[in-house]
Amino acid sequence: MSEEKKEEIEQEVVENQEEQTCEDNATSEVKEETVESVRAELEEKLKEAEDKYLRVHADFENIKKRLEKEKYQAIDYASEKFAKDLLTPIDTLEMALAAEESAKDLKAEELLKKLKEGVELTIKNFYTVFEKHEISTIDTSGEFDPNFHDAVMQVDSSEHEDGQIVQQLQKGYKYKERLLRPAMVSICKK
Template identity: 50%
Template sequence: MNPEEVIQNLETRIKELEDSNLRTYADFENTKKRLEREKTQSLEYAYEKIAKDLLPVIDALEMALKSVDDSEITDEIKVKFKEGLSFTLENFLKTLERYGITQIPAEGEFNPQLHECILQAPSEQHQEGEIVQTLQKGYQYKERVLRAALVSVCKH
């Protein structure tokens, strides 16, 4: 092999190694960006499990508030008890909202991504496919549904 061929072979090999190095670096950068995105998303949805666990507490407070009227205590105590429960529930919901946990609106058009239809009922006041009644409130954490709203939908 003459010296020009050796130089040509070495230059070709250097070019191949430079290309390989660039591809490896690009792969590394892409992996780094993907891992950063996954980390950010994991941190963003870190409260999801605890949020799901707190939903029964909201349900219990709402049921307690409704049951006050059915109890056989004096009207004055009923009013005070309802005020206390309402205040507690309101503060609890505001606190959850600060962390991105919100109630799913359950009126108007039925949305299968947010609502679960468990009953169909005729209604003169609603159009077909509209929500007639909310049987259990639904909640979402940022963009993820924690629990779909259980609803009845109008069927003519």
């Protein structure tokens, strides 16, 4: 091969190498720009996610505080309906006292009869309120049940079996299935 030909080939090889180096540099810059842009994009998404998380967490905390406040208000005012319903029996008792003024010219028997009617009406009003709020009396007929009865005395009775309730001394009440007050009873002891 001639010298000129060698030089031409060498020149082409050098030019190819320079082109390759330029392309490699350009690719490297593109890669760096791509990595930087991807990193910036990911950082932006991370910031958005953190912001979204903080907002959701703040909303959750606000809801939690509101529910806590509502819960305590519900507890504080849970008896409001029951208290309102007790106003009717109170009104009946107050009307009975006011009627005493207008009943001065009645005979004692008539006054006693009217007073008894007023008390019966008041008791009926109380039981209506109790029924409405699922308060019931405890049954005292039959066997003694220590879950609902409080035996305060034992008596002999030929009419009752041993352990049976002979007499109710004070009514017992339960709210739904929960005991409010046991019934005071006397039981048969043989």
